[in-house]
Amino acid sequence: MDQWITTSEAAARLGVKRGTLYSYVSRGVLVSRRQPGQSESLFDRTQIDSLAAAKHDGRRAGDRLLRFRAVATRVSSIRDDRLYLRGRDVAEVCAAMDFAAAARFVLAVDGPRQVATVDDAVIAAVDVERRIPLAVALIAAHDPLRVDRTDASARVLGLLPALTRAVPEIDWAHPWVDLLATTLIDNGLAASTTAARVAASARAGVFDALLAGYAALSGPLHGGAPAAAYDMVDAVVAGTPVERALADAVIDGRLPGFGHVVYGGPDPRARIVFDRIRHDMPDSPALAAADQLTARTGRPVNVDLASAVVARELELGPRAGEVLFQYGRTVGMAAHVVEEYGEAPLRWRGSPNGADRATS
Missing domain, CATH: 1.10.1660 (Multidrug-efflux Transporter Regulator; Chain: A; Domain 2)
Incomplete structure (x- = not known):
């Protein structure tokens, strides 16, 4: 540090x-x-x-315990509606690197370290969106060094092949899949990233910290959002009127695939993926459906809509977007976990009315 x-x-x-x-x-x-x-x-x-x-x-913290602090990170940053990974624009990262190279870049590690092996048949018995968390949980359970924080980045790099084996239904080598996973590596202090950092702050092992992140990611307003966007795109492709598809897709007052809390305009990750799809397959029915939805709402798109188009066009199924989110974000969360290991422990402060709240 x-x-x-x-x-x-x-x-x-x-x-x-x-x-x-x-x-x-x-x-x-x-x-x-x-x-x-x-x-x-x-x-x-x-x-x-x-x-x-x-x-x-109101008093100086002890040498080993910092009671409250903001989180400063070098993993990613967002400025002027642009996303940077390790200081490099995500568009440049995607143009210069595939997912494997981007993972090494963000994790700042040259090569993988072997992790424990697990029974792929056990993992295959559960729904696709539960397989990556289950694979990591089983690997952690069989890892005698799971609380050892040394070589955490290399161990996560070694974890990635096990995650792709957990979901063989997805063609991980497909250029759209690889590109989407790269754009999803990190996006600031999202709920999943923050959850993983909190676990790391308590000095949980990297795999256990990832599990905390996956739990947050599973919510319908986070990693689960691509599934709702998929249903919306799928409905329009099948002939459902755009207005009806939009009305049916609303979750907790939010429309999946549109708008983003940190971007005032279009999500730069969505632009990257849509540009590739439009170049490779301009007559894509799923892309046409997304265009109709966008025209009707008049709102900026986010990466969840792009993810839905990829999953629908490649016939990966409605939950594939969440799986791709888990896979890509594994790298970003791990980078944050390693960064958090070098920090003093986090601690939040509660207040009766929720005001003056310490942030993550």
């Missing part, structure tokens, strides 16, 4: 603006330094984390 962090990261960890950070320096609360060739000042990570604890708790 680097002792010195940039101004931007220090401000993010404290949950303040850069101007506030500079005022702390002028008042002697913090000390900064400049390095030749660095565009930003550098701050001592321990000093920043101690101040974060004092801000929220």
Whole structure:
């Protein structure tokens, strides 16, 4: 873990603006330094984390326990409706790398480490959307080093072939599948990523932390959303009026496949996948259905709609989108888990009315 962090990261960890950070320096609360060739000042990570604890708790945290803090991450970032993986635009990552190369890039590891083997027949006996979590649970159960945090990135890289074997119904080598999985690697601190980081903060092993992430991912407003989008696209392809398909698809007041909490315009991941489909198969019935739905709503699309088109056109079934989400996000969650291992433990604060809530 680097002792010195940039101004931007220090401000993010404290949950303040850069101007506030500079005022702390002028008042002697913090000390900064400049390095030749660095565009930003550098701050001592321990000093920043101690101040974060004092801000929220009214007293300095102990050396080993940081009671409250913001999460600063270098795995991904979102700026101006663009997604960056390790500082590189996701469109550039997808253009230059397949999923295997992108996984090595995001996990910052050269090669895999072997993991325990499990009985594929046991995994095949459950529904497709439960197989990846089950495979990871069984591998963790048979892994004598499951709480060992060393080589966690390499072990997750070694885990990926077992995950593809768990769902042989999907052609993992298909370029659309590979591309979609790459776009799904990470998207900031989503529910699944946050859940995995919380488990990692308690120093759970990487496989157990992934299971926490899969649990959050299973919700219909997260990893389950592509299934609802699939049903909507499938209905339009089958001849259901667009208005009826849209009305039937609403979940908890939200329309799957459209809008996103962190993007004001179209989801950049959806654009990447749709551009590939439109290039490869411009007369795709599923693509045409998605276009009709988009025209009727007038709303920006998100990656769940693109996932639905891929699954429908390749005849993968309605739950394939969730499986692809699990597979791609395994890499991102693991990268966050490894990052979290180098941090002081997380702790949230509750309040009677839900105000002034510590964030993840």
